[in-house]
Amino acid sequence: MDKIKLTIDNKPVEVAKGTTILQAARQVGIKIPTLCYMNLEGMGVENRPGACRICVVEVEGRRNLAPSCATDCTEGMVVRTTTPKVLNARRTVMELILSNHPKDCLVCASNGDCELQDLAATLGIREIRMVENAAFSTYRKDYSFSLKRDMDKCIICRRCESMCNDVQTVGALGAINRGFTSVVATAFEQNLSDSPCVFCGQCVAVCPTAALTRTDDTGKVFKALADPTKTVIVQTAPAVRAALGEEFGLEPGTLVTGKMAAALRRLGFDKVFDTDFAADLTIMEEGSELLGRIGGFLNGDTSIKLPIFTSCCPAWINFFEQNYPDMLDQPSSAKSPQQMFGAIAKNYFAKKSGIKREDLVVVSVMPCIAKKYELTRNEFSSDGNRDVDISISTAELASMIKMANIDFMSLPDEDFDHPLGESTGAAVIFGTTGGVMEAAVRTAYEVFTGKTLERLEFKELRGFEGIRTASVDFNGTAINICIAHQLGNARKVMDGIRKGELSFHAVEVMACPGGCIGGAGQPYHKGNASILKARSQSLYREDAAKPLRKSHENPYILKLYEEFLGQPMSELAHHLLHTHYFDKHHKI
């Protein structure tokens, strides 16, 4: 490989050809500030329009300043990153950006978690001349179940546009207008709810300001908790425990399962349950469905269509319903774990505990904001009472813990409550890409072959490649599996299947980078792919440490079938745990 030598701030650097000044500077510990730039390395997630001009540096012999994020190093280049000219330019540009930004930082949804705010502090901006914008944002706010748009706060970094179009291929957002009036918006500035938005929230996950924020449902939870007539129970998704600690200063990938349970109890939840329980249940249903379909298919039943698609991810389901209405019978009919939990809580736990359905409030803590939308789907209510009442994100839970004066770090580790709190290792890995498939294979293999798995880790299903394929030997029958994360990758797989170029028995799709661990409800990854990897590894660690690692070994699941549901895919299971899909092609 060609090496290039240059100096940055008098430090000699040697880099590979094609390295940008920004990357080279980082290599020698010089952190050039950036704003629009974002790069989840190795995941195909990049935003590099060279638009904000904050990362400019002086390059000897060059007429103007160079954007370091988009300028490749050349041999003998002499770069200076902190000359008066550079600093003046950076500060002036920053001042310009701030001059067109509302000044309501104190009450802003991103207060304290805002890249623009941090950068203003770093650059020492203490005055904004030519202030035009009023103190508060005046843009028409666009509220949806999952996220809120306030485009007065948009700095046109275009990250959301890259996510929505290049990464997710959803196409709900794009730049509109020109010049000073340009902004990122939906087509015809319609509401997100009327747009093709699938609520994956990846735009929110990367927004450096509060132009795109999560819908805040913490108030609803506090209100329910304070209502003496209600029994409030909570479920927490697998990926939450791998990221919540980051909000309290812990290293990414630190598992805080025990502290999280303790905090939830102190917040006043009557029962602290685990979505992982429902994940095990999902495997029972989805695994059986998979085996049923494959079995039928192998026996020559031509009415059965393969592959089967996983259905845990609500953003994926939205995307599927809009883009692939011709395949409506192919996703697993199993509800997502959040909704399975809700159905069991409201129909089994409520009865068992003698609580009226309408007096039981089910709250979910999710790494995801599409879940906020999912629970509002009509098919997940009965007589107007939702199976899951409120969904909050990991970040919202952290905010609740802080508001409730709970010193998270000094909490003891506590366990989940029973019966909906027990789970296996298979359920834990639901939170990362490939996890659902690996969990399903563990159960399906044993059920299909009647043999015990000797090796539980299916390494071939793990990793961060956007599309991964593997063939698992089920006693001589090769089961072909495909795993995709990020909807753009899902689209490639789906289009290949539709055209008949690809064929699998089962396909797992998760909308977010790395799966749920990279969801929009999680603390912001700040463009650092290693944070996502650390979260993923922590889930695999928890799986490995669990005494039970196969869903069909979860004793409370077995008990649930015994006491209530009968068999997987039974009539009652069908009624409570399965759903159907709709043609939503009109939305695109």
Add this chain to the structure above:
Amino acid sequence: MKIELKDSHIRQIKDICNSFNNDPGELITILHRTQNLFGYLPEEVQRAVAHNLGISAAKVFGVVSFYSFFTMTPKGKYPISLCMGTACYVRGAENVLDEFKKELGIEVGGVTPDGKFSLDCLRCVGACGLAPVVMIGEKVYGRLSPSMVKEVLAEFK
């Protein structure tokens, strides 16, 4: 303003897109053709174009709202375009524009309530020798002064 596209319109849009092999790279040319057909580019037309080309409506809207040649509101029966090129500017186009605004009672970009006139500015029609210049429909009026505005408009009343 919502409009209902007739089947025949949908077919015409489809034909235009087909004639360019439904190539998204031809979006701007296709939008020119469709605007010629409808006089403007309402939301429904843009959606139909997006649908035919297999691209998002947001992308089409992004393009339409970027280029000043495309409009989402119908123009007046007699569209008035005042040249605001430098040559016209230094020869007093601004005063002529003020007079048009006053006479018509509309701002730049507006349409008179009777739908007769719309007022826009454009950059240089290249008739700098005649500055200041205004185009009403296809007709060019040169060497205008504010006092001539009334007279020029009277031709269309």
Add this chain to the structure above:
Amino acid sequence: MVQIKMHLLVCGGTGCRASESAILVEQFNKHLQLNGLADEVKVVTTGCFGFCEKGPIVKVIPDNTFYTQVKPEDAEEIVKEHVLKGRKVARLLYEDPETLEHISDSKHMEFYQKQVRIALRNCGFIDPENIDEYIVRDGYAALGQVLASDPKETIELLKKSGLRGRGGAGFPTGLKWEIAAGNKADQKYVVCNADEGDPGAFMDRSILEGDPNSIIEAMAICGYCIGATKGLIYIRAEYPLAIRRLEIAIRQAREYGLLGKDILGSGFDFDIQLRLGAGAFVCGEETALISSMQGSRGEPTIKPPFPAQSGYMGKPTNVNNVETYANIPPIILKGWEWFNSIGSEKSKGTKVFALAGKINNVGLIEVPMGTTLREVIFEIGGGIKDGKRFKAVQTGGPSGGCLTEQHLDTPIDYEHLTAAGSMMGSGGMIVMDEDDCMVSVAKFYLDFTVEESCGKCAPCRIGNKRLHETLEQICHGKGTLEDLDYLENLGRVIKDTALCGLGQTSPNPVLSTMQYFKDEYRAHVVDKKCPAGQCKALKRYIIDPTKCIGCTLCARNCPTDAITGDKKVPHVIDQSKCIKCGACYEKCKFGAILIR
């Protein structure tokens, strides 16, 4: 067969068409018919003659009579007098402003004497809708010559000729072609940038309207040299006549086998498509132009990669502007030495300028590089209108700057204009006189830039808006000395940080006027006065009590009731109510209203 004895060349450029030249052609034909001359005299609609101030122009060949400002009703007289009887119609001849003599041959007119026409060689001489007329004047001979030789030779010839890009930046054309030729790819593209967007510039349009085949020929030559088989012309939708003539020219070139497969039996294939712009100035920037041609928003992208590496559809693409292409066939036919002998040390050949503003001879001119501003403005341009004083000339459009009296003897070429704080740009040249306020002029250009910024990068999107707002305040008498520092710092930062060439040059009108007219800026912010008297808000209307007889006329005409006073008593203007409409000034019969 009847031999054609006489040609009547009628200008069909946009300016002259606006003055009814198309009806004039009809009238000529009608009267020729009535007089039985239709077979002997041919009326030809040509491209622009350049002398737009005096349009419509009619030229009679073979005697070279140059008629100016010809109206449709003059056709009859020209036919009856000149065509039939050989008597020139004196009243339609050009009158020399100094000697007041009638000049019948354009060769003797000062407007044309200093011009050297290379790019405009055919404009006004041929019917642009007839390829035969182009071919008769050596058209497509250069292509034939090139196709019979090694592409490297042509590139070498261009390099030696010293031709530089006429779009503004002045990049050596031969070198650009060499880079594109050197990049290997299965497909390459030749693009003609005809998105002439500078307000007040219409060179490219005149070439396309007057000599479209020269562009087609040059693009084919470029295709052969760099190894491209596809050409695209990106043209403004605002130029319907140029579009139509290009379409005709392309069709005719295909019919003649000068475009398409196996051109002139050389085995070389080349064809051209038109792509319409849609009203975005920024699309004149080559990367934005490419985005636009791909059906996207016209947002520039970071260079490198340059279009020569990765352009249209990600393939190596050579982008040149219209005037650059128009120069190429003559260079090939007459040799690089010929071209290199014209012009100044580093800027070779000629440059076309669109002369406009407060100048007597508005029009299109082509002069050798190195001609001074004085020669262009006072000799060719005939000086300042209405005997006013020259104040400044703006070159380079919104990217350029204003030059002053001290620059009048500056030779016009890339280096000198840049050194003076302006730039060549595409060739707009707007002359201003003593009545033009330079702060307002800067504001005018900023208004344009704000409107036309694509919005992608922060310095251009927000910075230019702030520059404009600051200038607005200054024009309204609300500026401070600190504002001047603010303008200067912000202007420099935008130059240093904006993404594309347009953003980087957008503060030039402010910076150059601040450099040369600092006193005028200071007058606005310190004295709250506009020396040119253009800034409305800085005007103060007051009543001279010694002249006012109290007739009340002014008070009755004041739209805001700012004027009060009893009959026969001198009136007073309440400055807080005055909106400076000037109604009182116009109405007063006694000269009692003063403007301060």
